[in-house]
Amino acid sequence: MSDGAVTSTDSAAARRDPGFCRFHTDHTAVVHWSSDHGWSDYSLEPYAPITMDPGTLVLHYGQSVFEGLKAFRQPDGSAALFRPADHAHRLARSARRLAMAEMPASLFLAACADLVRADDGWLPGEPGQGLYLRPLMIATESALGLRDSRRYRCTFLAYPADPCFGRAFAPISVLTSAGAVRAVRGGVGEAKCSGNYAASLLTRKQANARGYDEVLWLDGLEFRWVEELSGMNVFFVWRADDERHGVRLTTPPCQGTIMRGVTRDSVIALAGDLGIPVTEEPTPIDAVLSGARSGRLVEMFACGTAAVVVAVGRIADGDGDTVIGGGQEGAVTARVRHTLMEIQHGIRPDTHGWLRSVRKDRASVHSSTDRQ
Ligand SMILES: *Cc1c(COP(=O)(O)O)cnc(C)c1O
Numbered sequence: 001m002s003d004g005a006v007t008s009t010d011s012a013a014a015r016r017d018p019g020f021c022r023f024h025t026d027h028t029a030v031v032h033w034s035s036d037h038g039w040s041d042y043s044l045e046p047y048a049p050i051t052m053d054p055g056t057l058v059l060h061y062g063q064s065v066f067e068g069l070k071a072f073r074q075p076d077g078s079a080a081l082f083r084p085a086d087h088a089h090r091l092a093r094s095a096r097r098l099a100m101a102e103m104p105a106s107l108f109l110a111a112c113a114d115l116v117r118a119d120d121g122w123l124p125g126e127p128g129q130g131l132y133l134r135p136l137m138i139a140t141e142s143a144l145g146l147r148d149s150r151r152y153r154c155t156f157l158a159y160p161a162d163p164c165f166g167r168a169f170a171p172i173s174v175l176t177s178a179g180a181v182r183a184v185r186g187g188v189g190e191a192k193c194s195g196n197y198a199a200s201l202l203t204r205k206q207a208n209a210r211g212y213d214e215v216l217w218l219d220g221l222e223f224r225w226v227e228e229l230s231g232m233n234v235f236f237v238w239r240a241d242d243e244r245h246g247v248r249l250t251t252p253p254c255q256g257t258i259m260r261g262v263t264r265d266s267v268i269a270l271a272g273d274l275g276i277p278v279t280e281e282p283t284p285i286d287a288v289l290s291g292a293r294s295g296r297l298v299e300m301f302a303c304g305t306a307a308v309v310v311a312v313g314r315i316a317d318g319d320g321d322t323v324i325g326g327g328q329e330g331a332v333t334a335r336v337r338h339t340l341m342e343i344q345h346g347i348r349p350d351t352h353g354w355l356r357s358v359r360k361d362r363a364s365v366h367s368s369t370d371r372q
Pocket of ligand 1: 068192229231233260261262263264303304305306
């Protein structure tokens with residue numbers, strides 16, 4: 001991942017070599033909520049720092065949720081958002097879990113569209129590149145009592161972006177979490193809340209220091225069941241038992257501790273389109289490691305908005321490294337990735353209705369309606 005500072009520069013330079021969110025764009029869309037007025041004060045503003053009182057609730061009790069979604073350049077030169085309504089609904093679910101106000105999807109969609117329209121000049125167009133949008137919602141009331149806030153602010157930020165592990169999609173390596181816990185059932189693992197990332201950072205830093213790209217989180221009770229990475233869901237490609245040349249795809253089920261990834265959902269749908277059987281099933285880490293060694297597990301990949309789809313070539317646990325599929329990107333991973341990217345870039349028919357066009361000629365905040 002890129003670790004450069006976020007610095008505003010001219011849009012052409014940022015487009016040429018965006019890295020992953022190294023440069024922010026010129027604008028933000030901002031919307032406020034208060035218990036008195038509900039959602040109000042929507043505006044598209046120049047990008048600027050925010051100031052807050054040191055007693056602001058988000059700083060103390062962590063009411064902070066966010067989203068990550070992308071807009072992609074289309075063959076006709078327009079821009080389109082990928083599954084924005086699904087991201088809107090997930091932000092609302094995350095907010096509900098943290099006792100925060102739920103933003104209507106129509107407002108979320110309008111803000112995203114306005115921002116993409118305003119910062120269209122920042123959107124890079126090479127395959128895999130996009131404009132990464134980060135809606136961030138925080139508690140803004142200053143009050144030190146332990147309770148939910150009566151005021152929230154949602155800021156929509158935009159960044160030109162390469163896939164976070166690069167456009168070459170080189171396979172990544174992962175280290176199992178061994179004793180550290182990201183989420184437990186009944187907790188907030190399924191919410192895209194800032195605290196989840198704070199909870200995962202130390203383990204991730206330790207994995208990085210040992211040369212691994214990411215942490216493969218196991219369940220917090222038995223440390224046996226594979227869950228996901230710190231910001232990506234995982235899929236396994238198994239040689240099917242009954243068919244000589246067939247494969248099947250599995251992914252851990254969403255039972256409250258893993259993110260309901262929009263990319264995960266897209267991969268499940270695309271696998272269906274491609275005729276690859278896919279099931280959501282609990283997967284023990286032992287089966288993954290022994291399967292990789294015996295050749296029954298032929299591929300593993302991770303997926304998320306930031307990375308798109310990236311092969312996992314190596315897993316390490318207490319007993320050392322296990323290579324998957326020769327450490328290379330396998331055929332199924334490549335096929336799923338290409339199919340998804342072609343839909344995102346408008347090259348393949350969008351049969352699922354995932355793209356939402358952002359037209360240049362109209363402002364949407366007062367006119368757009370939620371069609372999904
Ligand atoms: C955001 C996220 C994902 C991926 O979700 P997408 O909707 O596909 O971007 C997966 N896991 C975690 C923990 C996440 O935060």
